[in-house]
Amino acid sequence: NVPLFKNTIFLVSVMILVLIGLLYWFFGTELGCSIRATGGNDRMARAQGINTDFNRVLGLMVSNGLVALSGALLSQYQGFADINMGRGAIVIGLAAVIIGEAIFGKVFHNFGFRLLGVALGSIVYYLVLQVVIWLGVDTDLLKLLSAAVVAVFLAIPTWKGRYFKSAPKGGKS
Template sequence: MYIALELGFLYAVMALGVYLTYRVLDFPDLTVDGSFTTGAATCAMMIVGGLPVPVAMAGGVVAGMLAGAITGALHVWGRINPLLAGILTQIALYSINLRIMGNKANVPLLRETTAFTWLKDHSLMRSWVSVAILAGVALIVAALLYWFLGTSYGVALRATGDNELMARSQGINTGASKIVGLMISNGIVGLCGTLVVQHQGFADISMGIGIIVAGLASVIVGQAIFGMTAVWQAILAVVAGSVIYRVVIQLALGAEWFTANDMKLISAVLVVLALVLPQWGPLKRLRIKRRREKAVAEGVS
């Protein structure tokens, strides 16, 4: 169970980046599958090259931001459909990532000093200590994202996602907002890649394939269970959704009738359930009832 919690908090960082584009900007960004690997590959190669871990992680974040900037530029300046812009960047990043990794499909970090070396040396991996540290990292990123969305520029991003025409009429440069939002989102995804590559001890060219599904699942599961009426609630729901998603997968893989090959199937089924169950009659009526009770309570107070 420790490994599920560790992965849940690790990938919560990536899910927060997906939340920024999927929910805040209302931009279906598929760059994530590529920018995740870009951040991981850049960090791995910089660590192998002898650079300090913080510098390598910063390099991974910048690489992710550049990937997001390319998608944003294709959409805003090239007038390319958001989905297609993300797909084009994702495809290009596969070759770019291979070049970053020295035309190798795998770069090991087993003999290198990483952010997790101290925990591994003291046999604290897969324990409550490592879980608590990773939970702290996820909450710090969540707090920074919440702070950013409360700034004037963050509000402009939210306005762009809510109603682009209205935002433009208020003098907001929606094109620049989209590009900046995509850069921040993929920078966060790149940060997650730098953490995951150090956690697992190697960078692999295919490590980002399907990662967008995990991010969307975390956002959707969190929304279905906890709701997203306020920004802080939405952000915490994404973190909780990521943990729940990983725990459910771990439990499913622990059952005798599932194997590691079924992980993608389990992920897809989990997302479908998270999308369908909130629309189920009894749950929908219960949610409406609670909303009315809350409105009455607020009116009385």
């Protein structure tokens, strides 16, 4: 019987929650808010007196630091590092953001919960891939399949807006 503190899923969940907490705290500071403003609307942030060039570089530093942390944790968990370990990581990251926004975007309005939605989006992405593999789809087509999954989740907000419109408010009775 494995103790709880050695359970991989428990440790990763705790680390993700701690990381979300740290990011939520950082992006709530003045510097973090200026990074978010730069990402949201570069021209408006510059008009407000924010140094957008510095914020772009700082945003890249934070994101690359997170990538380095995840790569180090993966290497530590597996016990080795390989040049091909990060292949496809950008697709997985984009899929996590897109799926998290498509599924949890209307539910989570708080920035911290949106970060949690991205983490849950990555879990949904891997669950969809595992179900497809379990159904017997050829694993050589996995890259095509992952691109199709991302495309479907990109289209969900459009489909919601087009096919599931609610009745107009204040209309004729």
